[in-house]
Amino acid sequence: MACNSATGCQSGCYKNEFERDLKPATETISDSNEQNLCVKCKANEPTPGAGEDGKHCLDCFRSNLFGKFRLAVASNALITPADNVLVAFSGGPSSRVALQFVHELQQRAQKNFDASKDRSLPVFGVGVVFVDETAYYPVPSSEIDNAIQEIKLIVSNLSPPTKELHVIPIESIFCSNPCDGRERFKKLVDSVSDATGKEDLLLQLRMLSLQKFASENGYNRLLLGLCTSRIACHVITATVKGRGYSLPADIQYADARWEIPVVLPLRDCLAQELNMLCQLDCLKTVELLNQTHSGINGLVSSFVKILQEENPSRESTIMRTAGKLTPFHFNKIPELNDSSVPLASQRRQKRFNLKPNESISSESFCSLCYSPLNQSDLTSLSSHDNCKNSDIFVAACCSSCRFQIFPKDPSSMEKFYSLLPEPLVARAKHVRNGDSSLLREQIQDFLLSDSEDDA
Amino acid sequence: MEVAESKSKKAGGRLCSTCNQRKAALKRPKTLEQICRECFYEVFEEEIHQVIVGNQLFKAGERIAIGASGGKDSTVLAFVLSELNRRHNYGLDLFLLSIDEGISGYRDDSLQTVKRNEIQYGLPLKIVSYKDLYGWTMDEIVKVIGLKNNCTFCGVFRRQALDRGASLLKVDKIATGHNADDIAETVLLNILRGDIARLSRCTLITTGEDGPIPRCKPFKYTYEKEIVMYAYFKRLDYFSTECIYSPNAYRGFAREFIKDLERLRPRAILDIIKSGENFRISTSTKMPEQGTCERCGYISSQKWCKACVLLEGLNRGLPKMGIVRSRGQNNERTKDMKQNKGTKNIESKQCGTLDF
Amino acid sequence: MQLTLEFGGGLELLCDSVKVHNVDVVPPKGSEKLIMKDLLSWVGTNLIKERPEMFMKGDSVRPGVLVLVNDCDWELSGQLDTTLEEKDVVVFISTLHGG
Numbered sequence: 001m002a003c004n005s006a007t008g009c010q011s012g013c014y015k016n017e018f019e020r021d022l023k024p025a026t027e028t029i030s031d032s033n034e035q036n037l038c039v040k041c042k043a044n045e046p047t048p049g050a051g052e053d054g055k056h057c058l059d060c061f062r063s064n065l066f067g068k069f070r071l072a073v074a075s076n077a078l079i080t081p082a083d084n085v086l087v088a089f090s091g092g093p094s095s096r097v098a099l100q101f102v103h104e105l106q107q108r109a110q111k112n113f114d115a116s117k118d119r120s121l122p123v124f125g126v127g128v129v130f131v132d133e134t135a136y137y138p139v140p141s142s143e144i145d146n147a148i149q150e151i152k153l154i155v156s157n158l159s160p161p162t163k164e165l166h167v168i169p170i171e172s173i174f175c176s177n178p179c180d181g182r183e184r185f186k187k188l189v190d191s192v193s194d195a196t197g198k199e200d201l202l203l204q205l206r207m208l209s210l211q212k213f214a215s216e217n218g219y220n221r222l223l224l225g226l227c228t229s230r231i232a233c234h235v236i237t238a239t240v241k242g243r244g245y246s247l248p249a250d251i252q253y254a255d256a257r258w259e260i261p262v263v264l265p266l267r268d269c270l271a272q273e274l275n276m277l278c279q280l281d282c283l284k285t286v287e288l289l290n291q292t293h294s295g296i297n298g299l300v301s302s303f304v305k306i307l308q309e310e311n312p313s314r315e316s317t318i319m320r321t322a323g324k325l326t327p328f329h330f331n332k333i334p335e336l337n338d339s340s341v342p343l344a345s346q347r348r349q350k351r352f353n354l355k356p357n358e359s360i361s362s363e364s365f366c367s368l369c370y371s372p373l374n375q376s377d378l379t380s381l382s383s384h385d386n387c388k389n390s391d392i393f394v395a396a397c398c399s400s401c402r403f404q405i406f407p408k409d410p411s412s413m414e415k416f417y418s419l420l421p422e423p424l425v426a427r428a429k430h431v432r433n434g435d436s437s438l439l440r441e442q443i444q445d446f447l448l449s450d451s452e453d454d455a
Numbered sequence: 456m457e458v459a460e461s462k463s464k465k466a467g468g469r470l471c472s473t474c475n476q477r478k479a480a481l482k483r484p485k486t487l488e489q490i491c492r493e494c495f496y497e498v499f500e501e502e503i504h505q506v507i508v509g510n511q512l513f514k515a516g517e518r519i520a521i522g523a524s525g526g527k528d529s530t531v532l533a534f535v536l537s538e539l540n541r542r543h544n545y546g547l548d549l550f551l552l553s554i555d556e557g558i559s560g561y562r563d564d565s566l567q568t569v570k571r572n573e574i575q576y577g578l579p580l581k582i583v584s585y586k587d588l589y590g591w592t593m594d595e596i597v598k599v600i601g602l603k604n605n606c607t608f609c610g611v612f613r614r615q616a617l618d619r620g621a622s623l624l625k626v627d628k629i630a631t632g633h634n635a636d637d638i639a640e641t642v643l644l645n646i647l648r649g650d651i652a653r654l655s656r657c658t659l660i661t662t663g664e665d666g667p668i669p670r671c672k673p674f675k676y677t678y679e680k681e682i683v684m685y686a687y688f689k690r691l692d693y694f695s696t697e698c699i700y701s702p703n704a705y706r707g708f709a710r711e712f713i714k715d716l717e718r719l720r721p722r723a724i725l726d727i728i729k730s731g732e733n734f735r736i737s738t739s740t741k742m743p744e745q746g747t748c749e750r751c752g753y754i755s756s757q758k759w760c761k762a763c764v765l766l767e768g769l770n771r772g773l774p775k776m777g778i779v780r781s782r783g784q785n786n787e788r789t790k791d792m793k794q795n796k797g798t799k800n801i802e803s804k805q806c807g808t809l810d811f
Numbered sequence: 812m813q814l815t816l817e818f819g820g821g822l823e824l825l826c827d828s829v830k831v832h833n834v835d836v837v838p839p840k841g842s843e844k845l846i847m848k849d850l851l852s853w854v855g856t857n858l859i860k861e862r863p864e865m866f867m868k869g870d871s872v873r874p875g876v877l878v879l880v881n882d883c884d885w886e887l888s889g890q891l892d893t894t895l896e897e898k899d900v901v902v903f904i905s906t907l908h909g910g
Contacts, residue, residue, distance in 0.1 A: 235646065240716060240723050244730025296720060303712050307647065314647065321649040326735040374733050469887055481884035489887050683820065683877055683906045695821040710907065714874035
């Protein structure tokens with residue numbers, strides 16, 4: 001995790017800055033006779049609630065948290081100068097902090113850019129997206145209007161550099177006109193009987209609409225505010241749902257299985273810390289929907305919450321355990337081969353992606369939740385040749401989706417399939433046909449090197 | 456039981472989904488089928504048979520020790536194994552192996568149950584005691600060390616005692632009664648503790664094949680609910696009281712979570728096991744090197760095995776030895792200690808069962 | 812209503828180590844029938860002497876406690892809504908004790 005290859009990175013990497021800033025935070029805590037001083041800087045009085053045991057001052061607490069964010073960004077190349085980052089903002093504390101930190105990073109980049117002579121490194125762009133889920137959680141229209149006004153204010157206050165705010169309804173993944181989309185969305189979600197399955201499907205639809213929007217609007221990174229606490233819950237819920245194999249795909253800093261790579265720079269921050277920072281820094285949050293989890297997800301979050309109260313390092317331990325599981329080859333930002341990208345950036349990327357491609361094995365993905373399938377899920381795949389599209393779709397799904405999302409009655413499957421949004425169906429088809437093309441891709445590398453020899 | 460026959464109208468319309476003749480007696484958590492008692496016996500035993508055959512747990516002619524605590528799991532295991540051994544001609548020599556920790560009012564009572572099982576199932580019983588092996592009973596140990604770390608002592612001693620008993624019986628393998636709920640719980644606990652090495656091992660149906668005596672878990676996929684139902688319907692004689700020295704084990708938080716999950720989604724238990732089996736754990740994760748204890752010859756990754764260190768402490772009047780250690784001296788143990796400390800509150804049924 | 816209640820799997824420890832209880836339970840006021848939900852609250856107040864949380868959770872039994880009505884899994888008869896009749900035998904078994 002540590003950024004070892006730090007020296008000599010001159011280019012647009014934010015590591016130089018990061019190191020400068022991190023110094024006070026990493027200083028070892030020695031015994032101090034001075035009472036009532038921040039254990040890190042030993043200069044200021046501790047702020048109640050900030051950091052562990054309230055022994056830190058606000059500045060140190062802040063810089064420590066920001067340090068974790070920036071370490072994640074820098075050592076995994078989550079954001080590079082040429083990027084256009086779309087921040088998914090829900091209004092909650094985690095995404096609020098994510099937005100704040102991205103803004104600060106962008107401001108610094110801008111400052112460096114203005115100060116540099118050659119102005120060779122561009123400043124990455126930032127856009128903000130809010131997904132309107134009132135189609136699922138009914139809220140009076142006045143409330144949603146107010147919330148959007150507040151979000152507008154938050155985003156407009158975070159400039160310069162200016163950030164565009166987009167509000168997209170979750171049903172926008174359905175290509176048809178908005179009204180039909182909302183109907184279809186409702187029908188689809190209502191057709192799932194399992195409460196947990198319903199929630200998980202919603203999560204999929206949200207991701208799909210974010211992906212679609214990002215792709216259509218020129219963004220090349222989707223940044224989520226997922227923090228350690230949420231990831232810890234995901235580790236347990238995924239385990240409980242039998243998704244142990246695909247679990248490591250979801251919990252890394254980067255996830256490039258999506259068209260627009262998803263990045264999680266707050267992976268190492270606890271929800272508690274993020275909440276505290278919002279309070280101490282008066283970062284305004286917009287609690288529009290009181291989204292309490294239900295079913296398995298609800299049971300797990302209350303379980304993890306109690307564990308965390310008993311032992312404040314529990315969530316980190318859970319995430320660290322799952323972090324030791326082997327990630328997938330797509331769990332890193334893809335290397336840039338584009339010649340338009342500055343060489344330095346390419347070189348940096350090479351260095352960051354230290355891990356060799358563990359398995360470029362022709363990974364297959366669940367047609368619904370897009371999680372990698374393991375052998376036991378795959379066996380049912382081959383035997384389906386001349387079936388209906390819906391049958392093939394189901395056959396290429398993980399057992400968890402089959403159990404908790406699909407209708408129990410096979411005769412309703414056709415209807416369920418017809419309600420699915422086009423991008424999802426298209427992706428499933430593409431994934432199925434992808435097996436052979438993936439192989440070709442792998443072979444291509446060899447073909448290329450052959451031709452190089454010839455030259 | 457006659458009462459039930461005469462009162463058939465309650466849920467009476469429900470017939471067994473397998474035979475369609477008799478009244479259903481329970482809902483199977485694994486399949487949600489409603490099933491009558493007779494069909495339940497059949498499918499319960501057949502599934503265990505399939506697990507044994509499918510995983511080649513035993514070979515003909517082997518001597519097998521059943522770790523018997525007198526509790527529900529090991530009692531049902533002893534009963535079913537001897538039944539299957541007869542029915543399917545496994546050709547196994549089965550033995551009951553019990554550990555007497557020396558806990559009055561607890562183990563002495565449960566051992567009476569095992570002694571009755573010896574007669575009921577016609578299986579030879581071997582009891583090995585802490586007193587004989589180590590010179591200490593748990594009662595004596597608790598007098599010295601108090602109620603704080605006693606489970607550490609008991610766990611370490613029991614594991615070794617089981618191996619020693621097994622080698623006295625000259626058996627090829629030990630079968631333990633760990634059920635699906637136990638394994639699901641262990642998967643979760645290992646995630647909560649951050650123990651990736653144990654996480655990779657805990658769903659294996661057979662462990663310790665590189666060690667002196669392998670252990671296997673024929674109940675790996677068997678729901679606790681079905682084991683208890685089976686024991687109840689068959690009127691099997693088992694003992695159920697928590698260990699007097701670990702009253703908190705009963706309050707096991709992870710266990711409660713598993714049971715809450717089961718109520719919401721019974722298949723969650725098997726799903727957790729499936730997750731555990733499919734975790735992508737790189738095989739290069741370093742395993743502690745196995746050697747033998749210089750003192751007693753038991754397998755150990757350190758100079759002395761854990762039991763010998765703990766015992767040395769007891770005998771020298773330094774009972775904290777092996778519990779509190781200076782750093783770096785013995786990493787394995789320090790790590791274990793940390794885990795014990797960290798999981799104090801989430802620990803669940805650890806005692807009373809035969810440890811891994 | 813005359814009922815026979817049996818506690819097993821360690822639950823007997825919560826009621827003075829007595830396994831079998833022959834009891835007379837009156838249906839709640841304004842109701843002619845007695846359902847399991849009523850019986851559980853009656854057991855909670857009248858039989859369980861210690862650590863009620865080992866037996867009950869909310870208005871049901873704690874997960875991990877099996878319930879049989881006339882030797883039939885209560886999951887087949889409607890759980891809390893199971894109607895009880897004269898001379899019924901209700902068995903509670905904990906699965907949580909050591910194995």
